[in-house]
Amino acid sequence: MFLLDTLLVGGIRFVLDKVAAAVDTELNDDTALREQLLAAQMRVELGEMSQDEFQIFEADIVARLREIRDRRQGAGAATLSPKEYKITGIDATFEGDEH
Amino acid sequence: MAAARRGNRTLLISTDPAPSLGDAFRRRFRSEPTAIPLRRGLLDAVEIDARGALERWIDARRAALERIALRGTWLDSEDVSRLLSLALPGIDELAALFEITRFANGGRYDVVVVDTAPTGHTLHMLTMPDTLRALARVFDQMQSKHRVMVEALRGRWIPDAEDALIEEIDRDGQELRALLRDPARVQIAWVTLPEPMAVEETVDASAALRLDGIPLAEVIVNRVTPKRERPCPWCDRRRPLERAAIVAMERRLPRHVGVTGIEARRKEPTGVRALSAIGEEMAAASAPSMTRGATPKGRWRALPPPARRAGVVSTMASAGAQVILFGGKGGVGKTTCAAAASIAIAKNAPRRRVLLVSTDPAHSLADAFGESISDIPRRVRGAPSNLLVREMDAAAGFRAVRARYVDSIDALFDRLVRGSGSVQLEAGHDRRVMQGLIDLAPPGIDELAAVIGVTDSIESNPGQIVVLDTAPSGHALRLLEMPALVQDWTKALMSIVLKYQPVAGIGEFGADLLKLSQGLGRLRALLVDPGRAAFVVVTRGASLPRAETLRLIERLRAMRIHVPAVIVNATGRGSCRTCREEAHAEQREIEKLRHEIPSEIKTVVTPAELPPPRRAAALHAWQRQWRT
Numbered sequence: 001m002f003l004l005d006t007l008l009v010g011g012i013r014f015v016l017d018k019v020a021a022a023v024d025t026e027l028n029d030d031t032a033l034r035e036q037l038l039a040a041q042m043r044v045e046l047g048e049m050s051q052d053e054f055q056i057f058e059a060d061i062v063a064r065l066r067e068i069r070d071r072r073q074g075a076g077a078a079t080l081s082p083k084e085y086k087i088t089g090i091d092a093t094f095e096g097d098e099h
Numbered sequence: 100m101a102a103a104r105r106g107n108r109t110l111l112i113s114t115d116p117a118p119s120l121g122d123a124f125r126r127r128f129r130s131e132p133t134a135i136p137l138r139r140g141l142l143d144a145v146e147i148d149a150r151g152a153l154e155r156w157i158d159a160r161r162a163a164l165e166r167i168a169l170r171g172t173w174l175d176s177e178d179v180s181r182l183l184s185l186a187l188p189g190i191d192e193l194a195a196l197f198e199i200t201r202f203a204n205g206g207r208y209d210v211v212v213v214d215t216a217p218t219g220h221t222l223h224m225l226t227m228p229d230t231l232r233a234l235a236r237v238f239d240q241m242q243s244k245h246r247v248m249v250e251a252l253r254g255r256w257i258p259d260a261e262d263a264l265i266e267e268i269d270r271d272g273q274e275l276r277a278l279l280r281d282p283a284r285v286q287i288a289w290v291t292l293p294e295p296m297a298v299e300e301t302v303d304a305s306a307a308l309r310l311d312g313i314p315l316a317e318v319i320v321n322r323v324t325p326k327r328e329r330p331c332p333w334c335d336r337r338r339p340l341e342r343a344a345i346v347a348m349e350r351r352l353p354r355h356v357g358v359t360g361i362e363a364r365r366k367e368p369t370g371v372r373a374l375s376a377i378g379e380e381m382a383a384a385s386a387p388s389m390t391r392g393a394t395p396k397g398r399w400r401a402l403p404p405p406a407r408r409a410g411v412v413s414t415m416a417s418a419g420a421q422v423i424l425f426g427g428k429g430g431v432g433k434t435t436c437a438a439a440a441s442i443a444i445a446k447n448a449p450r451r452r453v454l455l456v457s458t459d460p461a462h463s464l465a466d467a468f469g470e471s472i473s474d475i476p477r478r479v480r481g482a483p484s485n486l487l488v489r490e491m492d493a494a495a496g497f498r499a500v501r502a503r504y505v506d507s508i509d510a511l512f513d514r515l516v517r518g519s520g521s522v523q524l525e526a527g528h529d530r531r532v533m534q535g536l537i538d539l540a541p542p543g544i545d546e547l548a549a550v551i552g553v554t555d556s557i558e559s560n561p562g563q564i565v566v567l568d569t570a571p572s573g574h575a576l577r578l579l580e581m582p583a584l585v586q587d588w589t590k591a592l593m594s595i596v597l598k599y600q601p602v603a604g605i606g607e608f609g610a611d612l613l614k615l616s617q618g619l620g621r622l623r624a625l626l627v628d629p630g631r632a633a634f635v636v637v638t639r640g641a642s643l644p645r646a647e648t649l650r651l652i653e654r655l656r657a658m659r660i661h662v663p664a665v666i667v668n669a670t671g672r673g674s675c676r677t678c679r680e681e682a683h684a685e686q687r688e689i690e691k692l693r694h695e696i697p698s699e700i701k702t703v704v705t706p707a708e709l710p711p712p713r714r715a716a717a718l719h720a721w722q723r724q725w726r727t
Contacts, residue, residue, distance in 0.1 A: 035600070035604055035605050035606075038605050038609060038610060038613065039597055039600055039605055039609075041613055042593050042596070042597055042605070042609060042612075042613050043597070045590070045593065045613060045616050045617060045620075046590055046593060046594060046597075
């Protein structure tokens with residue numbers, strides 16, 4: 001049981017770490033935004049996205065890039081360290097027949 | 100025909116993507132043997148359908164190919180079947196080799212005679228066995244990952260259908276390689292004309308073959324001017340020039356290479372009877388007749404026809420022109436015409452940069468300008484200063500592209516390893532497979548390098564006019580099909596990159612693909628814009644070139660490529676009876692051509708000149724004699 005708990009909580013902790021890192025990346029990493037922009041350009045080239053859709057998307061990305069720049073120039077990067085949150089509970093639902 | 104008459108069951112195969120066998124025999128041939136009725140002997144002929152042949156080859160092995168790709172790469176079955184369904188750039192040479200082997204091993208024929216594509220592409224075809232072996236090595240690397248895994252799980256590996264395919268490809272490559280180097284089974288005869296540029300190309304080809312260890316058996320010099328009974332300003336001047344060209348060639352060929360001369364016929368030889376007479380002459384193998392005497396000094400030019408001169412250059416190069424291609428059947432004088440026209444275009448547009456580029460792997464621009472030309476654009480003596488000339492080095496271009504992609508693929512794998520976080524992923528194997536794939540020089544390397552080079556050139560300098568001296572017909576068409584084909588590949592790869600973006604990111608590889616695809620898209624739009632791009636067809640006043648010209652124009656128009664003019668090159672002859680007959684036949688052919696081509700295409704006629712125009716000054720003087 002102890003092993004299961006460790007695995008479960010450890011596993012969830014691992015996932016949440018990844019989520020936190022991803023949120024951090026989203027907030028502060030302009031490389032990811034630039035990649036998103038490149039991906040959108042590729043989708044336009046492939047005919048999967050229209051020029052109009054791209055323009056809206058591009059405007060949004062540019063605005064976010066500007067935010068990052070402002071944040072960097074301003075109060076320093078907002079970071080979300082895995083140490084700053086605490087797991088308070090796990091809500092799990094199981095579906096299907098019990099054996 | 101000579102072989103068939105001697106009791107050999109003979110098959111004649113044309114591997115040229117623009118075949119003329121049918122025109123020569125005045126019959127229609129298909130991709131499966133058709134009998135040519137002879138009084139004695141068995142002779143069949145085939146015009147290879149490269150695309151069909153390769154599809155047949157892939158179809159028979161599709162399941163194994165897909166499995167190898169699935170096992171050896173990160174791609175899933177959707178990706179693999181998408182990539183396998185795309186047309187391969189420049190498959191003609193590879194498919195030609197498969198077909199030659201298929202017919203030669205079928206046991207139905209004693210002798211297989213192969214009528215190949217023009218120089219550069221034939222040289223490529225002869226090195227294809229090495230490409231096959233390299234392909235087998237990459238497949239083997241892909242398969243080895245699977246082999247190691249199965250061995251680890253089951254304790255041993257039992258070779259399967261995929262191993263058999265890899266072995267088959269490697270064996271085919273090995274056998275073909277040995278076959279081409281075995282003078283007892285294969286004889287290579289190089290056919291040339293007794294003209295300076297043609298013999299120069301022959302000497303280059305012979306050296307390239309020697310370098311690859313492929314023995315050249317003989318050189319056949321076609322259309323040697325025979326002795327005339329009466330003096331003739333054309334024939335009397337041409338013969339010593341031909342002799343000088345042949346002697347210069349003989350000196351530079353290895354001693355064991357025999358040189359056979361075939362005399363020019365009064366009438367263009369088509370049909371079984373005329374061709375069979377040539378076959379017998381070749382079988383008797385006589386050296387070209389050599390007349391003694393000094394080469395006459397000065398220049399002889401056929402009288403230009405009384406027609407309009409104005410607007411010859413503007414017909415070909417409109418004010419907004421960005422790309423002008425010169426193409427046509429092999430040996431009609433494309434390079435000389437492209438060189439002369441480029442000088443005139445540069446003079447007409449002194450403020451614009453004119454870049455003349457040869458995309459034919461068997462370059463001749465250096466011979467036309469009488470000085471060495473390289474991959475780096477340079478000015479030539481006596482030509483306007485705004486004219487730059489370049490002979491594209493496809494191998495170097497490919498190396499550069501490869502280096503670029505090796506770097507970005509390396510970066511992709513680095514990200515993959517990093518992206519996998521704490522789980523250390525062993526990506527070394529996949530990296531080796533990708534690098535092996537990139538190391539394979541694709542069969543259409545010349546067209547690929549030309550397309551990428553031209554795209555780069557236009558994008559970096561939009562104000563310039565690019566004049567392309569292309570490889571003969573079939574390969575010029577292949578060049579024009581290449582942008583769409585490469586774009587299909589870049590798009591397929593982009594889709595795959597996007598699919599794996601969450602794991603691997605996009606990185607430089609994706610950015611490179613996007614840039615290439617956008618550039619190709621712009622090039623495709625440019626090529627079908629009559630205001631900016633044109634294809635000038637060069638031909639001769641004879642029936643075989645006319646037939647090929649008509650087919651070429653039809654294909655170009657189907658591709659929506661603007662053809663403003665057809666140049667009928669080197670018209671006019673001397674005053675002897677044969678010359679007069681030839682000149683009449685030539686005029687008839689020109690008239691027929693004028694009637695058969697769409698009326699908006701102008702016919703430009705250039706006079707024959709002896710010696711053929713060489714260097715900028717002579718080229719320009721000659722170009723001024725062109726008439727519409």
